Amino acid sequence: MGARRLETLELPELEKVGEKVGVRERIRELQSLSEKAEGGDEEARKELRRAVRQSTPEVVARCSDIARNYRKSLAKTASGGVPYVEEAFVRRAELLAEEVAGENPSPLESLLAERIASLWALTELQEALLSGYYGGLSKNLSPTFLIQMSKLQESTNRRYLNAIKTLAQVRKLQGGTPAFQVNTQINLG
Amino acid sequence: MAWEERGGKLYYYQSERDETGKVRKRYVGSGEVAELIAHADATIQRVREERREKDREELEHMQNRIFQVLELDEAVEAVMRAHLTCAGFHRHKGEWRRGRKKT
Numbered sequence: 001m002g003a004r005r006l007e008t009l010e011l012p013e014l015e016k017v018g019e020k021v022g023v024r025e026r027i028r029e030l031q032s033l034s035e036k037a038e039g040g041d042e043e044a045r046k047e048l049r050r051a052v053r054q055s056t057p058e059v060v061a062r063c064s065d066i067a068r069n070y071r072k073s074l075a076k077t078a079s080g081g082v083p084y085v086e087e088a089f090v091r092r093a094e095l096l097a098e099e100v101a102g103e104n105p106s107p108l109e110s111l112l113a114e115r116i117a118s119l120w121a122l123t124e125l126q127e128a129l130l131s132g133y134y135g136g137l138s139k140n141l142s143p144t145f146l147i148q149m150s151k152l153q154e155s156t157n158r159r160y161l162n163a164i165k166t167l168a169q170v171r172k173l174q175g176g177t178p179a180f181q182v183n184t185q186i187n188l189g
Numbered sequence: 190m191a192w193e194e195r196g197g198k199l200y201y202y203q204s205e206r207d208e209t210g211k212v213r214k215r216y217v218g219s220g221e222v223a224e225l226i227a228h229a230d231a232t233i234q235r236v237r238e239e240r241r242e243k244d245r246e247e248l249e250h251m252q253n254r255i256f257q258v259l260e261l262d263e264a265v266e267a268v269m270r271a272h273l274t275c276a277g278f279h280r281h282k283g284e285w286r287r288g289r290k291k292t
Contacts, residue, residue, distance in 0.1 A: 027263075027267045030268060030271040031267045048271055077254075111269070112265065115261060126251070145248065152248075155255070166269070173287065
C-alpha cells in the first residue's frame with residue numbers, strides 16, 4: 001500500500017533539487033527490504049542493515065526539509081499573508097519539533113518529531129478554517145462542504161494523535177528514554 | 190426552469206420536486222413578470238454554481254495539503270519500519286514488539 005501511494009503522489013521539493021528518484025528509490029528499497037526481513041529473510045535483514053546505514057542520513061535530511069517547507073506553505077495559508085503571523089506560525093512549529101524531539105534525539109526521533117510538528121501545523125490550519133466557517137466569516141457555505149471539511153479535519157487529527165503515539169512507542173521500545181507527556185487541548189465555540 | 194412556446198406565445202415554467210421526490214413542472218406565467226422571475230432564477234442558479242465551484246476549489250486545496258503530508262507520513266513510516274526491523278523488533282497486530290526472531 002505504501003509503495004503504491006509513493007507511486008501516485010508527487011514529491012515536489014525533491015523534484016526541485018533533482019533528487020526525486022534517488023530518495024524515492026531509497027524509501028522503496030527500505031520498504032521492500034523491511035517486508036522481506038519481517039517475513040524471516042535473513043539475507044534481506046543484512047541488506048536492510050546496510051541500506052539503513054547508507055541511506056538514513058540522506059533520507060532523514062530530505063524528509064526533514066520537506067516537512068519544513070511544507071510547514072512554511074501551511075503558514076502562508078494560515079497567516080492570510082500577514083508576515084509576522086506567518087513567521088510566528090513557522091517558529092511555533094519548529095519549537096514544537098525541537099521540544100518533542102528532546103535533547104540529543106536519534107535521527108529517527110528527529111524525523112518522527114518533524115512529522116508531528118507538520119501534522120500539528122495542518123490541524124491548526126484546519127481548526128482555524130473551520131472555526132471561521134462556523135463563525136460565519138464565509139457566509140453561504142453549503143452543509144456538504146462543511147461536512148467534508150470536518151471529515152478531513154477528523155482524519156488529520158487521527159493521524160496527528162497516531163504520530164504522537166508512534167514516537168512514544170519507538171522511545172519505549174528503544175528504552176532509556178524520558179517520559180513523554182502529551183497535552184491535548186480542544187477549543188469549542 | 191424553462192420557457193415553452195405554445196401558440197406563438199412564451200410561457201415560463203419552474204421545475205420543483207414534489208413530496209415523493211419526483212420532478213414536476215410548475216407554471217409561473219408569461220410576459221414581463223415571467224421574464225423578471227426567469228432572470229432572478231438564472232441569477233440564483235449562477236450564484237449557486239459559483240458557490241459550488243468555490244467550495245470544490247477550497248476542498249481540493251485542502252485535500253492537496255493533506256496528500257502532501259500523507260506522502261511525508263509514508264516516507265517516515267518506511268524509515269521507522271526499517272530502523273525497528275533492523276533493531277530486531279517485529280510487528281504483532283499492528284503493534285511493534287521486542288525481537289522474537291533471531292537477528
